[in-house]
Amino acid sequence: MKYLDEYRDPAAAQRLLAEIRKTATRRWTLMEVCGGQTHSLLRHGIAAELEGTVELIHGPGCPVCVTSQVDIDFACELAQREDMILASFGDMLRVPGSERSLLDVRTAGGQVQVVYSPLDAVRLAQKNPQRQIVFFAVGFETTAPATALAVRQAERDGVQNFSLLVSHVRVQPAMESLVKTPDHRVQAFLAAGHVCTVMGYESYESFVERYQLPVVVTGFEPLDLLEGILACVRQLEQGQARLENCYARAVQAAGNRAARDLVQEIYQINDRTWRGFGVISRGGLELRPEWSHFDARLRFEKSELPVLENDACRSYDVMTGQLKPTDCPEFGKRCSPDSPLGAPMVSSEGACAAYYRYAMPVDHTT
Numbered sequence: 001m002k003y004l005d006e007y008r009d010p011a012a013a014q015r016l017l018a019e020i021r022k023t024a025t026r027r028w029t030l031m032e033v034c035g036g037q038t039h040s041l042l043r044h045g046i047a048a049e050l051e052g053t054v055e056l057i058h059g060p061g062c063p064v065c066v067t068s069q070v071d072i073d074f075a076c077e078l079a080q081r082e083d084m085i086l087a088s089f090g091d092m093l094r095v096p097g098s099e100r101s102l103l104d105v106r107t108a109g110g111q112v113q114v115v116y117s118p119l120d121a122v123r124l125a126q127k128n129p130q131r132q133i134v135f136f137a138v139g140f141e142t143t144a145p146a147t148a149l150a151v152r153q154a155e156r157d158g159v160q161n162f163s164l165l166v167s168h169v170r171v172q173p174a175m176e177s178l179v180k181t182p183d184h185r186v187q188a189f190l191a192a193g194h195v196c197t198v199m200g201y202e203s204y205e206s207f208v209e210r211y212q213l214p215v216v217v218t219g220f221e222p223l224d225l226l227e228g229i230l231a232c233v234r235q236l237e238q239g240q241a242r243l244e245n246c247y248a249r250a251v252q253a254a255g256n257r258a259a260r261d262l263v264q265e266i267y268q269i270n271d272r273t274w275r276g277f278g279v280i281s282r283g284g285l286e287l288r289p290e291w292s293h294f295d296a297r298l299r300f301e302k303s304e305l306p307v308l309e310n311d312a313c314r315s316y317d318v319m320t321g322q323l324k325p326t327d328c329p330e331f332g333k334r335c336s337p338d339s340p341l342g343a344p345m346v347s348s349e350g351a352c353a354a355y356y357r358y359a360m361p362v363d364h365t366t
């Protein structure tokens with residue numbers, strides 16, 4: 001635990017908190033892009049400690065939360081077909097689709113298998129040659145290399161009964177779409193450190209230039225977050241907008257070349273529908289034509305049933321920093337982790353789940 005403890009040292013955290021308070025001459029509004037950072041900020045009490053000095057608003061960085069309802073509905077449909085197994089990360093199971101979740105489908109006898117890696121899904125296909133295995137490939141640029149590897153492995157082993165429902169999303173186009181909305185509240189971004197470990201951060205140069213907002217690459221431990229926040233506050237106080245890397249122990253400017261090359265070999269960028277956001281230009285990844293024989297959308301027909309949105313869920317407002325989860329009228333009432341109305345309440349990276357777990361101010365019994 002030596003290395004984790006170093007980044008959780010309470011005395012060092014107090015020093016950084018004091019420095020942030022001393023530096024800020026007014027209240028600043030920062031957005032942490034990644035849901036993992038949201039959970040860490042709440043779990044370690046950082047958001048509460050900085051109340052009045054820095055307002056932390058939560059960004060679109062939860063891939064489960066933004067997975068299109070069309071894809072969830074299709075995954076549910078596939079899981080009900082004979083001779084088919086839908087393989088998914090556990091996080092996706094309780095996310096509501098139009099009428100049901102993958103968990104509902106499994107409870108009703110559908111074939112849904114939780115896997116821990118995309119390669120597990122390839123192995124599942126090899127063990128079940130009489131069935132079609134569809135892997136629900138969700139996640140940001142962080143998980144795309146692992147699914148790319150699974151495609152390559154399936155090709156190498158000649159696995160014919162394996163395909164992917166690709167729902168990979170790209171984080172930077174979502175940040176762009178957000179700052180183009182006239183009423184956005186972001187004054188600086190804490191960029192998601194784990195995405196930058198793969199993709200690097202060079203592409204943020206032009207983003208910072210265009211939108212004149214500080215972007216600071218930030219990790220997930222308390223001291224990582226506090227250093228990122230301090231760097232943002234210093235820039236804002238000095239009237240600057242620069243790109244900084246406060247996660248140098250994990251992130252290089254160019255990212256991980258091998259992982260990036262692998263993603264580029266298997267995927268190409270496409271426009272993608274994000275749940276709540278609509279279509280985001282260049283907001284996702286799809287299989288390149290030479291790998292399209294692994295595309296479940298081409299392999300299996302989809303019914304034309306309408307997608308039924310749940311109007312009560314304010315997830316878009318939560319993921320764009322317009323609404324605190326606790327200010328959603330359904331929070332802790334009709335919507336809870338046991339009975340989620342929207343993905344942010346059920347995903348392990350969802351902002352509503354973080355507030356429910358670490359900062360629950362309402363009476364659950366009402």
Ligand code: SF4
Nearest residue numbers: 313314328335342352
């Ligand atoms: S509390 Fe529930 S209903 Fe409200 S935004 Fe969050 S997930 Fe949606």
